[in-house]
Amino acid sequence: MKMKLMLVISALLGSVIATTHLKETFDESWKERWIESKHKGAEAGNWEWTAGEFYSDEMADKGIKTAENAKFYGLSTKFEKFSNEGKTLYVQFSVKHEQNIDCGGGYVKLFASDLDQTNMHGESPYNIMFGPDICGPGTKKVHVIFTYKGKNHLIKKDIRCKDDVYTHLYTLVVNPDNTYEVRIDDKKVESGSLEEDWDILPPKKIKDPEAKKPDDWDEREKIDDPEDTKPEDWDKPEHIADPDATKPEDWDDEMDGEWEPPMIDNPEYKGEWKPKQIDNPDYKGKWIHPEIDNPEFTPDEKLYAYEDFGVLGFDLWQVKAGTIFDNVLITDNEEDVKELAAAWKTQSEGEKKMKEAQDEEKRLKEEEEQKKMDEEAKANGETDNDEDAEDDHEPINEMEEDELDHDHDEL
DSSP states (O other): OHHHHHHHHHHHHHHHOOOEEEEEOOOTTGGGTEEEOOTTGGGBOOEEEEOOSSOSSTTTTOEEEEOSSSEEEEEEEEEEEEOOTTSOEEEEEEEEETTOOSEEEOOEEEEOTTOOGGGOOTTSOOSEEEEEEEETTTEEEEEEEEEETTEEEEOSSOOBOOOSSSEEEEEEEEOTTSEEEEEETTEEEEEEEHHHHSOOSOOSEEEOTTOOOOTTOOOOSEEEOTTOOOOTTOOOOSEEEOTTOOOOTTOOHHHHOSOOOOEEEOTTOOOSOOOOEEEOTTOOOOOOOOEEEOTTOOOOTTTTOOSOEEEEEEEEEESSOOEEEEEEEEESOHHHHHHHHHHHHHHHHHHHHHHHHHHHHHHHHHHHHHHHHHHHHHHHHHHHHHHHHHHHHHHHHHHHHHHHHHHHHHO
């Protein structure tokens, strides 16, 4: 009896022990854990280990940066296979579009453990895709895509991503009650039900195929007044001959044809007559198609669950490279999520201070250069004016000399 009780307690403890499956902060040994896909060959871009041009702590803030424009990026890392059944799944990572990205992805994909990492590409099956995607002013959204029975399902809600040059933290929470939450910079921006916010399952209700609107169902809220009649003097032409126009005196009927006065708008024209509207006594409202339970709908209490997570990858295309990824986390331990969120806050505050200082230094330098250019232009302008003045005097002197010589000859 005691042995059975200990086994039960052990099983319960095991079910609540938090596990972090992947925690990647990208130190100098990061290449030992990540594999580049060879699928795109020469079209694949290189990665660079860097904190970027502005940061809080250069070593601590180092991540991996897309380094070549107009390239595909395929990179993945493997971890011990697990299932999220019965547990909350957290997926979190930071993205810094330092290049002020115009078009490119910034998301991650979670794959099963059997992924061929060296051949990972856009058609490789995945379980979850999550993160920002930007392309021009029209596409600035956070993707949340779940694969269910071999089909990818996009979230029906529009979640806007960050599009500035700073580091931002993206967090996806998938709960065992089939609910979810999306956070940006440790703040909830969206949440809801997997069943309601994705078209993963068939709808619970469908329109009754046997039902149809009755033939005598009147949806007209207003009708013509049958007692209303058009006035006898209503019909007037829209245009009439100008009564004030006269035939020009030089008009020649043989040469110019028969003269006709020009047409003008008829001030008595009232347009098309329509009877006035009254309430329809037979109005029944808009007919609503009755619904029935969908026989194809089957609830799935494990909609959130995947049997096999084993690889996280970046599978991206970027027109303008320069995005830095860091602090990748897959866990069911909320404390780890909070820890990296706190680290992000410190990083964010520090890098903004450094960027603002850089911007101010740049501004002062540009002002100084502009001031110098203005002074040089002013000095050159004064010199030119002096030269112009000398040139103006020369013809006068020559003229005076000519006049003197002329006068001298006369004497």
